[in-house]
Amino acid sequence: MRTLIVLLQKEFRQIFRNKAILPLIFVMPTVQLLILPLAADYEIKNIKLAVIDQDHSPYSAKLISKITGSGYFQLTHFGNSYPQGFKTIETEKADLVLNIPLGFEKNLIREQQNSLFIAINAINGVKAGLGGSYLAKIIQEFNMEINLDWTRVIQNGTEQKIETLNSAWYNPGMNYNFFMVPGILAALVTMMGTYMTSVNIVKEKEVGTIEQINVTPVNKMYFILAKLIPFWVIGMFVFSVGLGIIANLVYGISSQGSLFLLYLFLGIYLVAILGLGLLVSTYSETQQQAMSITFFFVMIFMLMSGLFTPIDSMPSWARAISYLSPLTYFIEVMRMIVLKGSGFDDLQYQFFVILLFAVLMNTWAILNYRKTN
Numbered sequence: 465m466r467t468l469i470v471l472l473q474k475e476f477r478q479i480f481r482n483k484a485i486l487p488l489i490f491v492m493p494t495v496q497l498l499i500l501p502l503a504a505d506y507e508i509k510n511i512k513l514a515v516i517d518q519d520h521s522p523y524s525a526k527l528i529s530k531i532t533g534s535g536y537f538q539l540t541h542f543g544n545s546y547p548q549g550f551k552t553i554e555t556e557k558a559d560l561v562l563n564i565p566l567g568f569e570k571n572l573i574r575e576q577q578n579s580l581f582i583a584i585n586a587i588n589g590v591k592a593g594l595g596g597s598y599l600a601k602i603i604q605e606f607n608m609e610i611n612l613d614w615t616r617v618i619q620n621g622t623e624q625k626i627e628t629l630n631s632a633w634y635n636p637g638m639n640y641n642f643f644m645v646p647g648i649l650a651a652l653v654t655m656m657g658t659y660m661t662s663v664n665i666v667k668e669k670e671v672g673t674i675e676q677i678n679v680t681p682v683n684k685m686y687f688i689l690a691k692l693i694p695f696w697v698i699g700m701f702v703f704s705v706g707l708g709i710i711a712n713l714v715y716g717i718s719s720q721g722s723l724f725l726l727y728l729f730l731g732i733y734l735v736a737i738l739g740l741g742l743l744v745s746t747y748s749e750t751q752q753q754a755m756s757i758t759f760f761f762v763m764i765f766m767l768m769s770g771l772f773t774p775i776d777s778m779p780s781w782a783r784a785i786s787y788l789s790p791l792t793y794f795i796e797v798m799r800m801i802v803l804k805g806s807g808f809d810d811l812q813y814q815f816f817v818i819l820l821f822a823v824l825m826n827t828w829a830i831l832n833y834r835k836t837n
Contacts, residue, residue: 467682467683467686468686468689468690471682471686471687471689471690472690472693472694474690475690475691475693475694476694479694479698485660488656488659488660489656489660489698489702490702490705493652493653493656493702493705493706494705494706494710496648496652497645497648497649497652497706497710497711498710498714500644500648501640501641501644501645501648501715502641508536508591508594508595508598509535509536510536510537510538511536511537511538511559511560511591511595511598512537512538512540512552512557512558512559512560513531513532513537513538513539513540513541513558513559513560513561513562513599514539514540514541514542514543514549514552514553514557514558514560514561514562515528515531515539515541515542515543515549515561515562515564516543516544516545516546516548516549516561516562516563516564517542517543517544517564518544518563518564518565518566518568519564519565519566519567519568519569521568521569521570522569523568523569523572523610524564524568524569526606527564527603527606528564530602530605530606531562531599531602534598534602536595536598537560537598537599540552540557540558541557541558546561546563546581549561549563549583550583553583553585556585558585559584559585559588559591559592559595560582560583560584560585560595560596560599561582561583562580562581562582562599563580563581563582563583564580565578565579565580565581568580572610580603582596582599582600584596634720634803634804635803641715641717642715642717642803643799643803645710645711645715645717646711646717646795646798646799646802646803647769647770647771647795647798647799648771649703649706649707649711649798650771650791650794650795650798651765651766651769651771651791651795652702652706653699653702653703653706653730653733653734653737653794654737654762654765654790654791654794655762655766656698656699656702657695657699657734657737657738657741658737658738658740658741658744658758658761658762659741659755659758659762660695660698660741661691661692661695661738661741661742661745662741662742662744662745662748662754662755662757662758663745663751663754663755664691664695664741664742664745665691665742665745665746665833666745666748666749666750666751666753666754667751669749669750670750670751684830684833684834685830687833688742688826688829688830688833691742691745692735692738692739692742692826695734695738695741696731696734696735696738699730699734699737699738700727700730700731700734703730707719707802717802719801719802720801720802720803720804720805721800721801721802721804721805721806721807722801722807725801725807725808725811726797726798726801726802729794729797729801729811729814729815729818730794732815732818732819732822733790733793733794733818733822735822735826736790736818736821736822736825736826737790739822739824739825739826739828739829740761740790740825741758742825742826742829743825743828743829743832744757744758744761745829746829746832746833747832764785764789765789765790765791765792766791768782768785768786768789768792769786769789769791769792769795770786770792770795770796771791771795775787775792790817790818790821793814793817793818794818796814797811797814
């Protein structure tokens, strides 16, 4: 223990002497957690819409008012000519063009049917798909309102209708930040842990201090532990700042489940992630090489963990890869504990997988580190 304590003192002194590394550890995760949830939003708003109203009837005016009042669309062009409306797409002044034909209201009343034409700028596939879906949904609701007006059933002097009541569980206000902030915090802790530890041993190789340690009788397990523990403590601190201060005070998110259970999982998860960083460090000869390898793994973790894209919507081979990512399980646990209030019985599988990952990565790192060339 005395040997480990001395090595830990050395590691902490090296970390806090490095003035460049401190902002990376403390400032950057804080700034990213403040900015990223506001930018990474699945909802697409301010969709530029051009309306070609050739009917100028009360029904067409009511439909346009319903679309612009939804909050998703910004009316950038209103006219009578479809070619002029299509030019707004060519000049990037509109994302969608809605063409309301002549006789729209007359045909609805007489024939009880009509058609609307929507032109969509599909260069941005996500925006085009969501914009078209939003507009189609609003038109469908408008159609249902018209049908309800026409097909009222009066029984005993009262109007009979079906009412639908919605109840949103775990996120009653359906606040997007409540869903994203826990996941982004998990991703930031992962990035910080892997990057910092992956360059740790390599840095000593480059400056030559690793040779001085190798000639000492220090056990390599103590050496790996001394490299891991300081960043484990820093990771716990950064997570506490993100969850207790930024998530709570800025976004109004408080954990619905046990904080002890959350920190227990975090402690095991940090051991796993730091072990991966140390493993990369034992294989690398330069900091640039270590950063490149770490970037490869972190990008896969970020994109295939369910943070931005639901795992269920991925193809089968991609789902298999996503479940090899430890970040996938941490994001699941974060959302289940913080939003849903899940207990240990609901999280046994995630605990088992992360514990297995931690044992595998750190054992591999210890066995791969050699004190001789």
